[in-house]
Amino acid sequence: MSEIIFEQVTYSYPSASEPALTDVSLRIEPGQLCLLASRSGHGKSTLLRAACGLVPHFYGGSFAGRVTVAGMDTREHPPARLGALVGALSQDPETQLVMSSVRAELALALESRGHGSAAVARGVEEVALALGIDGLLDRSTHELSGGEQQRVALGAALAGRPRVLLLDEPTSQLDPVAGDELIGLLRRLNQEWDTTIVLCEHRLERCLAAADRVVALRAGRVEHDGSPEDFLRWAADSAPGLQTPGARLFSLAGIEPPPVGVKQARASLRRAGLLPVGDEPVGASPMDPAARETVGGAASGANDAPAPRVGRLAGLRMRRPAGEAEQAAVAARSIWLELRGGPAILRGVELTVRPGERIALMGRNGAGKSTLLRCLAGLLQPTRGRIERGGRVALLLQNPGDYFLHERVRDELSPAAIQAAGLAALAERNPRDLSGGERQRLALAIVAGEGERPAVIALDEPTRGMDREAKAALAAELRARAQDGQAVIVATHDPEFAAACAERALLLADGRVIADGPASELLAGGWYFSTETARILSGAAGTLLPEAGAELLRRASGGHALAGRRAQSSDPSAGAAEAGAAESLWSAEVQPSRAPASPVSQTPRVVL
Amino acid sequence: MRSALFYRRQASPLHAARAGVGALWIGAVIAAALVSESPFVLAAVCAAIVLAGACAGLGRALARTLRIVLVVALPIVAINVLVSREGLTVFARLGDLGPFGQGNLTVEALVYGATIALKLASVMIATTLASLAVDPDELLRLARRLSFRSALTASLATRMVPLLAGDAQRLAEARRTRPVAPPRVKLLSAIVGSSLDRALDVAATLELRGFATAKRGSSARRAWSRHDRAFAASAAAIVVASTLARLAGLAAFDAYPEIHSAPAWQASALAVVLVAAILLPFANRRGIGL
Numbered sequence: 027m028s029e030i031i032f033e034q035v036t037y038s039y040p041s042a043s044e045p046a047l048t049d050v051s052l053r054i055e056p057g058q059l060c061l062l063a064s065r066s067g068h069g070k071s072t073l074l075r076a077a078c079g080l081v082p083h084f085y086g087g088s089f090a091g092r093v094t095v096a097g098m099d100t101r102e103h104p105p106a107r108l109g110a111l112v113g114a115l116s117q118d119p120e121t122q123l124v125m126s127s128v129r130a131e132l133a134l135a136l137e138s139r140g141h142g143s144a145a146v147a148r149g150v151e152e153v154a155l156a157l158g159i160d161g162l163l164d165r166s167t168h169e170l171s172g173g174e175q176q177r178v179a180l181g182a183a184l185a186g187r188p189r190v191l192l193l194d195e196p197t198s199q200l201d202p203v204a205g206d207e208l209i210g211l212l213r214r215l216n217q218e219w220d221t222t223i224v225l226c227e228h229r230l231e232r233c234l235a236a237a238d239r240v241v242a243l244r245a246g247r248v249e250h251d252g253s254p255e256d257f258l259r260w261a262a263d264s265a266p267g268l269q270t271p272g273a274r275l276f277s278l279a280g281i282e283p284p285p286v287g288v289k290q291a292r293a294s295l296r297r298a299g300l301l302p303v304g305d306e307p308v309g310a311s312p313m314d315p316a317a318r319e320t321v322g323g324a325a326s327g328a329n330d331a332p333a334p335r336v337g338r339l340a341g342l343r344m345r346r347p348a349g350e351a352e353q354a355a356v357a358a359r360s361i362w363l364e365l366r367g368g369p370a371i372l373r374g375v376e377l378t379v380r381p382g383e384r385i386a387l388m389g390r391n392g393a394g395k396s397t398l399l400r401c402l403a404g405l406l407q408p409t410r411g412r413i414e415r416g417g418r419v420a421l422l423l424q425n426p427g428d429y430f431l432h433e434r435v436r437d438e439l440s441p442a443a444i445q446a447a448g449l450a451a452l453a454e455r456n457p458r459d460l461s462g463g464e465r466q467r468l469a470l471a472i473v474a475g476e477g478e479r480p481a482v483i484a485l486d487e488p489t490r491g492m493d494r495e496a497k498a499a500l501a502a503e504l505r506a507r508a509q510d511g512q513a514v515i516v517a518t519h520d521p522e523f524a525a526a527c528a529e530r531a532l533l534l535a536d537g538r539v540i541a542d543g544p545a546s547e548l549l550a551g552g553w554y555f556s557t558e559t560a561r562i563l564s565g566a567a568g569t570l571l572p573e574a575g576a577e578l579l580r581r582a583s584g585g586h587a588l589a590g591r592r593a594q595s596s597d598p599s600a601g602a603a604e605a606g607a608a609e610s611l612w613s614a615e616v617q618p619s620r621a622p623a624s625p626v627s628q629t630p631r632v633v634l
Numbered sequence: 635m636r637s638a639l640f641y642r643r644q645a646s647p648l649h650a651a652r653a654g655v656g657a658l659w660i661g662a663v664i665a666a667a668l669v670s671e672s673p674f675v676l677a678a679v680c681a682a683i684v685l686a687g688a689c690a691g692l693g694r695a696l697a698r699t700l701r702i703v704l705v706v707a708l709p710i711v712a713i714n715v716l717v718s719r720e721g722l723t724v725f726a727r728l729g730d731l732g733p734f735g736q737g738n739l740t741v742e743a744l745v746y747g748a749t750i751a752l753k754l755a756s757v758m759i760a761t762t763l764a765s766l767a768v769d770p771d772e773l774l775r776l777a778r779r780l781s782f783r784s785a786l787t788a789s790l791a792t793r794m795v796p797l798l799a800g801d802a803q804r805l806a807e808a809r810r811t812r813p814v815a816p817p818r819v820k821l822l823s824a825i826v827g828s829s830l831d832r833a834l835d836v837a838a839t840l841e842l843r844g845f846a847t848a849k850r851g852s853s854a855r856r857a858w859s860r861h862d863r864a865f866a867a868s869a870a871a872i873v874v875a876s877t878l879a880r881l882a883g884l885a886a887f888d889a890y891p892e893i894h895s896a897p898a899w900q901a902s903a904l905a906v907v908l909v910a911a912i913l914l915p916f917a918n919r920r921g922i923g924l
Contacts, residue, residue, distance in 0.1 A: 084838055109842045120797065121835035124843070126641050130771030137775075138844035166642040168796045182843070367694075405807055421811045427828075428808035431820040475813030 027097065028053040029190055029222045030077055035091035037072060037081055046072040048246040050091070054239075056189075057220040059212070063230055063257070063268050064243040065493040066462045070226040071117070073243070074192045077224060078114045079105035096189055110139055113183035114192040117491060119175040119199065123167040128159065128178050131167055135186045153185045157211065172199040172424075173391030180208070184215070190222045191215070197232060198490050201390040201519045202554040209233050228493050229520065231270040231558045234258075235287030242268060258284035267495040271522055271558040271572050278576030279583070291562040300582055301564070355381045355481040355513035356402050356419055361411030363397055363537075371397045372408065373537040379482060379513045381416070384504065386524035386545060387517040388555050389534035395517035396424070398534070399484045402515070417481025424487045426469035430457035435468060440476055447471035463496025467503070482513045489523045501527035521557045525549050525570035546570060640796055641770055646690040647915055648763075650922040651861040653772030655869070659915075660764040662869035666876035666908055667756035671887040672895060673745060676752035678905035682912040683759045689916035692766050699762040706758070707751035714747030715739050720890040721746075746889035794836065798829050861922070864915035871911040879904045 032052040038045040047069050054060050062070045075081040079100040082089035093100040096111045116122060125131040132150040141149065154160040159177050162170065170178060176199045183191065193212070197205035213236045215221045227233050234240070240257035242250040242265060250260045258273040262284060269277065272291045273284035281298070285291030295301035356379050363372040372394050379385060387395045400406040401413060403421035422429075432438050436453040444450055447467050452460060457468055466488055474480055483504070489497050497520070504514045504527045518524050524531060524545060531548040533541040533555060541548055546568030550560040559575040560566075569575045643649055648656055667679050687696040721740025728737025777788070802825050809815050858866075879885055885901040888894040895901065 078842060080838055080841070084841060105838075105841045106844050109844045112842075114842050116835070116838075118835065120800070121832060122839045124836055124839055125774075126770045127643070130774075135843045164643045166640060168640045168800075169642065186844075400807075403811060405810055418813065420813070423804065423808055423811065425804060425808075428804050429812070431816055431824050473811050473813070477813060480813075 027056075028094075029056045029058070029096060030054040030224070031092075031094040032073075032076070033092040033094075035076060035089075035093060037076060037087060037089050037091075039072075039085060039087045042087070044246075045088075046246050047076065050246070050248055052241065052248060052251070054222060054224060056222055057216065058238045059216045059223045059225065059236055061230065061233060061237040061240045061254075062224065062226045062243065063240055063261075065267060065495065066228075066491065069243045069246040071194050072246070074114065074116075074194050074224060074226060076100065077190070078112045078192055079103065079108045080114075109135070109188075110186065111188055112190045112192060113186065113188035114194075115180050115183045115196055116194045117198060119172070119179040122179040122182065123170075123175060126166060126168070127163075128154075128165050128167060128170070128181075129163045131178055131182050132163075132185045135182060139186060149185050149187070153181045156184070157181045158207070171392050173201065173204050176200055177204070177208070187219070188221070190224070193223065193225045195226055195228065195491060197227065197229065199391075199487075201393075202521065203390055205229075205232055205519070206554065209236055212236065228491070229522075230268065231272060231287075231522075234270055235289070254286045255283060258286065267493065272562055275559050275562060275572035275575045275579070278572055279579040281579065285562070288558060288561045295562070295579075298583070300579060353380055353416075354378045354414060355383070355416045357414040358398070358402065358408075359412045359414065361398075361401055361408035361413065363394075363401060363406060364409045371537050372401065374411070375534075375537070375539055377532070377539065377542075379515060381481065381511050381513055382508050383530060384508045384514045384528045385516070386528035386531045386549075387515060387534065388519070388521070388524060388531060388548075393534040394537040395534055396486050397537075399486050399515065399517055402482070403484055415481065418475075418478065419482040419484055420473045420475065420480035421484045422466075422470055422473045422486065422488060424490065426465040427458060429469040429472045430465075432457070435460070438468060439471055443471055443476045461496065462490075462492040463499055466492065466496070466500060470503070479510075480512060482515060483507055484515045484517075486517045487519065488516060489518060489520050497523050498526065521549050521555055522571075525557045525560075531555075544568070641766060641768065643769070644691045644767075645922045646692075646767070647861045647864065647918060647922055648686070648690045648767045649769075650859065651865045651915075652856070652859075653769040654776050655862045655865045656768040657764065657773060659865040659869040659872075660760050660768065662872040663912060664757055664760050666872045667753055667760070669876050669880045670753075670885070670904075670908075671749070671880075672885040672901045672904070673749045673752060673887065674898075674901045675885050675905045675908065676749060676756065678909050679912070680752055680756045680759065682909040683756060683763060686912055686916060687759070687763050687766075689913070690763070690767050692763065695766055696759060696762060699759055700755075703755045703758050707755050710751045710754065711744065711747035714750065715743045718743035718746065718890075722891050723893075742889045742891065742893055745893060749887070749889065794829070794833060797832055797836065798825065801825055801828050801832065859921065860918060861915065864918055868911050868915045872908060875904065875907045875911060 030053070032050045035047055035050045036045050037047045050069075050073065062073060064070050072081060075085065076093050077095060077100075079095075081087070083100075083104050089101070095108055098108060098111070100108060123131055125134055129150060132153055133146050136146045136149045150163070151160070154163055157177050157180060159174070159181055162174060162178065167175070167178065176196065180193075180196060191212075196212075197208055200208060209232055212223055212225070212233075216223050216236075225233060225237070234254050234257075237254050240250070240252065240254050241248060242257060242260070244265070249264070250257060252260070258269065261268040262273065262277045266274070269284070272288065276282065276284045276291065276294075281294070283294075285294055292301055358375050358377040360374045360376055361372055362370060362374060364370040375394075375398060377398075387398065389395055397406060399421055401408050402415075403419040404413070404415075405421065430438060433456055434453070435449055435455055435457050436444060438444075438457060439447070441450075441453075444453055447470075449464065449468055449471070452464060457465065460468065470483070470485070474483060485504075488500060492500070501523060504516070508514050514527070516524065516527060528545045531541075531543065531545040532539050533548060549556050549570050550565035550568045556565065557570045559572050560570050563569050563575055563578065566578060569578050648659075651659070663679070663683060667676060670676050670679060684693075684696055684700070687693060716737070716739070717734075718740065719735070719738075721742025723741040724738045725741050725744075726739040728739065731737040774788070777784070805821055805824055805828075809821055884896060885904045886894075886896045887901075
């Protein structure tokens, strides 16, 4: 029997004009890991709420159809009873922590269900060890970072060993390392405990390889339901905004089938002789200056960005021209931020940002990214060192909703500013009802102000909860501001967004800048802080984004030659010869191209 | 950079004691402050609570509370001096104050006002100490034996405080990043508005954790630690000493119409006993680590 059954479910929130779910019929089998994909506001979260009974019991509204979870009809069983079978994690972990200490938080669900103290203690220890939060057990929930809160909230949802786990963007606050660890854990839960998992994510590339099935929603309706491979094929034609970077890379290069993950993508390319067997492509290392100057240019050309400055990774910082201090939009001069009775959050950070420069600030949760931005904007005063500002530093904090003080968009800004932000059509809407991308645009217009133009626009995790198209629009806006002479600094966990909007990247760890260089170097050479395209292509020539990667693949394959390679690849003896051919292709000088990537429809499809 | 005004486990004897005993001890200290009449004894108790807080590693947080105490206590003393007509020893004459009569300020009114202010200060500091050093989750478990839902509702209300404090901090930061800061009233209305959404989210979480169908589980026996015993003994000593002193009229004190107090040695002896009882449990620092 199916674990979760949706039968012709149509649901509208109270006072909503349009239904959030329309005629949804779905069966999720026990032990499946099902991924929900859609743009923002198309019903993913509502579907999860319906699966745990919060819709309609908690949110009210109009509900038609039937949802059955483990044989229990959600209309007859309240969420509290379903909670014994279903663990749920929503987008904002802060509101999901209701106790004072982490230990009490993990214990609450078990205690509520009447477990004895020994069972509670064991359950708490086990879930803490499984999630790697045993070191947090005696910490107060008030003082956890966003990433820690996310893991504790997940632990609280898992503590009762639910049969079904419903997760709404569980990695949205996590750095790439913690995000990968979490997906690995979910995979283990799914495989070893047979837990049924339904997961919403915008960054599909993180979890697609782990999924058994993908359900795509559009305007509250199920548009597609199939395997990850089927989903990627469907998305290529019907919803390009939902494609993973790897799938887009293949699609733009005219290669089929679209890969579900990096491993499959590399295997396909290797079979096609487009990726040498074994070592990295010759001449493709991001550290190789020749490759950097050739294909790195191609990468940035596809990003419509200037060619990256020559630089080196850790230990060798970018050299600054003399007299740079006078040109700086903002500069941090060996700043420290040491908490009284606590640790040092920043340790001698040296940073100069020039007008028109676009910088991505990356690093693990707690590395000091947000603190550095706050210091640059003057919200925090460094305990040592100094900040030099060439003008106002406009900082957009993590939650755009914090900037909205009125009931209507038109009351937040002048009509001219609303027009300039492209929000004129939404002037009568409540800012809190806007989509993630629209909220971010409005908040950015508010902090940028209407009078004197800020010298620097700084954004702290701006892509949280945003879909791929909204991210692309934001990246385009930031590039336009940079072209207008404003410096842009973005603290982000999202390497794809960093690659799309930044020309220079900084990696922070433990309050120190550990790497500072062109984005095409820094985001191409790592395991975690790198884009999917870079991982598929081994960071070849600093290629970060699918458009540039596809260009590289097209050049390497020599147009239509891939089909022939596929036929040969079934013969193992041909492998070595192919690898040699591939090496020569990859090491060949590839001239940078500023031409836009060919659209999918114009690219001959090649089946591997 | 979260607020420091909430419970956080620290390496101190008070934090190491079980929450029930810690709450009992704080209750005993508050009771001693309420039943004591002598301003000398009250001042000693108040100082002992501050010292106890410092021994618990909470000196900085209590210093913040002391500032608030001063803001509350000084007006109490001033108002009592201005409105009380029961004292006889005039130290300043303000003349005829119309409908308020003669404005004669008396020493007795000043001392009585100070006594009330000291009682209030002791209670405020002790409750701050309780909120910082007694684990609310453990208390909740104790309260659950009486009424689970009421206890959890109290927990929800308590949880909303730091949540809204966090919201207020974020909104205030966002306000500072604007080129033109909006009026604070707007900020307040935004916080009130967001509090409703927050309450809904927190309530949804409680619902999913089984709040509505909560069952009573069995509780485990936990061996009493040296700190449990020390604070329990201290609480008993504080209650016994202050109650006996009150019943026996030791360290008695009357402010009106003239100041009458028991011999100084009685107040001194009681103060020494109470201060020792309050501070002695902090002397033993074995096994207080996290």
